[in-house]
Amino acid sequence: MSHPVPLAIPQVRNLIRTAEAKADEALLAKVELMQGMLRVRQSADVPAPHTGQEGLLRLGRAIQTDLASQSDLFRAHSALTKAAHEIWADAPHDDTPDYVEPTGEASAVA
Numbered sequence: 001m002s003h004p005v006p007l008a009i010p011q012v013r014n015l016i017r018t019a020e021a022k023a024d025e026a027l028l029a030k031v032e033l034m035q036g037m038l039r040v041r042q043s044a045d046v047p048a049p050h051t052g053q054e055g056l057l058r059l060g061r062a063i064q065t066d067l068a069s070q071s072d073l074f075r076a077h078s079a080l081t082k083a084a085h086e087i088w089a090d091a092p093h094d095d096t097p098d099y100v101e102p103t104g105e106a107s108a109v110a
Helices: 005-041 053-087
Strands: none
Touching: 005 053
8 A cells, every 4th residue: 555655755754864873873883883893902911902893804804885775865865855846846945956946946846
């Protein structure tokens, strides 16, 4: 069963915000893990200063991947916002270049 598109927009808005928050939490968890790994490595009981370096490097790559994924998620959010503006004709379009006149004033949609 499908929902009318304008009614689905708030639900999608909540879903994208939830996804962004979860991406932040995943990133924070990895950063906290890295911090914990570094603290353990600073212990006098660790035999060499390079102990765990491979794990840190792999975790660093995972963090980089998360950051790239978040960037794509933010781009998806922007694309969805643009689509919502196109669907809701009564939404202001002055922030969308396709609807802005060279003078900077929004044009009326016929």
